[in-house]
Amino acid sequence: xxxxxxxxxxxxxxxxLQRGTFEYFRKEVNPANGLVxxxxxxxxxxxxxxxxxxxxxxxxxxxxGFLNRTLAIERTLATLRFFWNSPQGEQPDATGYKxxxxxxxxxxxxxxxxxxxxxxxxxxxxxxxxxAAALYFxxxxxxxxxxxxxxxxxxxxxxxxxxxxxxRTVVLGWTPETGFYGYRWKGYNEALLLYILxxxxxxxxxxxxxxxxxxxxYQVHWKQVYGHEMLYAGSLFIHQLPQFWLDLRDxxxxxxxxxxxxxxxxxxxxxxxxxxxxxxxxxxxxxxxxHCWGFTASEGPGPDSRxxxxxDRYFFGYEQRGAPFGxxxxxxxxxxxxxxxxxxxxxxxxxxxxxxxxxxxxxxDGGYGFKATFNATYQANxxxxxxxxxxxxxxxxxxxxxxxxxxxxxxxxxxENYRTQLIWRLMQQSPYIQVGLRKAGFxxxxxx
Numbered sequence: 322x323x324x325x326x327x328x329x330x331x332x333x334x335x336x337x338l339q340r341g342t343f344e345y346f347r348k349e350v351n352p353a354n355g356l357v358x359x360x361x362x363x364x365x366x367x368x369x370x371x372x373x374x375x376x377x378x379x380x381x382x383x384x385x386g387f388l389n390r391t392l393a394i395e396r397t398l399a400t401l402r403f404f405w406n407s408p409q410g411e412q413p414d415a416t417g418y419k420x421x422x423x424x425x426x427x428x429x430x431x432x433x434x435x436x437x438x439x440x441x442x443x444x445x446x447x448x449x450x451x452x453a454a455a456l457y458f459x460x461x462x463x464x465x466x467x468x469x470x471x472x473x474x475x476x477x478x479x480x481x482x483x484x485x486x487x488x489r490t491v492v493l494g495w496t497p498e499t500g501f502y503g504y505r506w507k508g509y510n511e512a513l514l515l516y517i518l519x520x521x522x523x524x525x526x527x528x529x530x531x532x533x534x535x536x537x538x539y540q541v542h543w544k545q546v547y548g549h550e551m552l553y554a555g556s557l558f559i560h561q562l563p564q565f566w567l568d569l570r571d572x573x574x575x576x577x578x579x580x581x582x583x584x585x586x587x588x589x590x591x592x593x594x595x596x597x598x599x600x601x602x603x604x605x606x607x608x609x610x611x612h613c614w615g616f617t618a619s620e621g622p623g624p625d626s627r628x629x630x631x632x633d634r635y636f637f638g639y640e641q642r643g644a645p646f647g648x649x650x651x652x653x654x655x656x657x658x659x660x661x662x663x664x665x666x667x668x669x670x671x672x673x674x675x676x677x678x679x680x681x682x683x684x685x686d687g688g689y690g691f692k693a694t695f696n697a698t699y700q701a702n703x704x705x706x707x708x709x710x711x712x713x714x715x716x717x718x719x720x721x722x723x724x725x726x727x728x729x730x731x732x733x734x735x736x737e738n739y740r741t742q743l744i745w746r747l748m749q750q751s752p753y754i755q756v757g758l759r760k761a762g763f764x765x766x767x768x769x
Contacts, residue, residue: 338690338732338736339385340387342689342690342733343385343733345690349724354403355372355396355399356426356428357372357374359425359726361689361723361724365428366426367428368443369422369443369444370424370726371726371730373451373730374450374726374731375450379397379457380393380454380457380458394468395464397454401451401454401475405474411497416432417439420478421439421444423438423439424443436496441484441491441492441515442511448475451471451476452751455468456748476753477522479524480525481525483525485527489530490531491531492506493506506535507535507538508535508539509554510554511558512535513535513563514563517757519757520756520760520761521754521756539552549594551590551591554591554643555641555642555644555647556616556617556643557616557660557661562731565744566734566754567754568748568766569584571583571766572584573764588664592664592665593665595645598644599614605630606697606698608698612668613675614653614658616642616644616652616653617643619639619640619652620638620639620721621636621642622699622700625699636696651698654693654694655695658676659672659731659732660735662739663738692720692722693724695721700717
């Protein structure tokens with residue numbers, strides 16, 4: 322096969338994966354209010370992070386022909402109108418407060434679900450999606466103008482200063498019953514996106530000192546891994562999440578300038594080291610190899626303990642899995658490997674092909690591409706099998722029965738950022754993003 326044939330096969334594979342994955346955002350949605358289901362469990366709640374990813378995915382779907390532009394505008398407008406008009410206040414059954422929104426909402430009423438927290442990071446993801454939609458729907462029609470107005474109003478309503486709770490860094494959450502959480506976003510984590518949005522706000526901007534305090538915690542995360550120095554986080558999504566929207570190639574803040582490094586290269590290395598961990602496979606989990614990896618916070622088959630092939634194994638339920646320093650129980654999340662496509666396509670493309678060849682993630686019953694996770698050790702029952710997909714029986718592998726919106730969105734966005742940089746190019750046009758990056762000390766790359 323020559324190079325052009327290989328590229329054609331890759332494009333077809335990515336087309337099919339994007340299209341199948343987008344069906345989640347077509348079907349697992351309440352079209353009346355735009356709320357997106359957290360997952361495919363019975364009677365799910367809405368995840369506001371999944372809504373933010375959906376708002377960002379609609380432009381991709383229009384460009385790829387998965388969704389009619391008129392329908393995408395209608396869906397986007399319904400979503401933004403709901404969030405702008407929904408109740409904001411200290412009452413326990415509101416949708417949000419101070420411009421922030423509760424992590425989970427009732428799919429029908431949009432009210433807070435149970436006693437969940439007002440989430441600062443999930444609100445940031447929601448707002449990032451709203452801004453991406455506003456930048457894409459740039460036409461002169463009344464509907465597209467309203468999209469831009471609503472997105473701007475939603476962003477400007479977020480009171481980032483309130484979320485400091487008289488401190489220097491942003492808190493993780495708040496509830497009307499107990500007030501602010503004690504934990505804050507400090508040190509290397511996915512909240513880089515949150516701080517850029519907060520710094521760029523024209524109404525309640527975070528002080529520059531808040532970002533400086535956020536990155537002051539980086540030093541404990543600067544580690545040597547397999548002979549490489551890097552800003553370490555075990556869960557791969559931490560490296561990826563800000564870059565669903567932000568093009569950080571060749572951009573450096575003060576910390577990265579000092580290290581002569583950048584976030585994009587750091588994410589590239591983090592992905593390569595996850596593959597290296599799978600190749601080394603220090604705990605002898607089934608199927609780990611160069612094309613089967615992807616470790617992140619995710620669901621698993623546990624909690625459960627089993628003895629398999631003479632080894633006592635403990636399997637987690639939801640856990641902040643990571644590599645190479647763990648925790649690890651043999652559970653792999655295909656979506657998180659796919660989301661590293663822009664960083665290292667040369668290892669991600671063969672990995673996608675391997676996951677597809679396993680034939681356990683794209684069922685004929687109308688599924689949405691890759692399911693959340695699988696574990697080839699949990700159901701092994703002392704069985705040893707070759708890593709070739711043709712040698713593996715599907716019932717030998719535990720597969721999560723669910724799809725999750727926050728897993729589906731990154732597949733769509735990062736495939737597109739790899740192919741056309743659509744979302745990155747849109748967000749580069751935002752004056753809010755430009756201001757936020759500059760205030761954070763970023764220089765270089767595409768930043769004017």
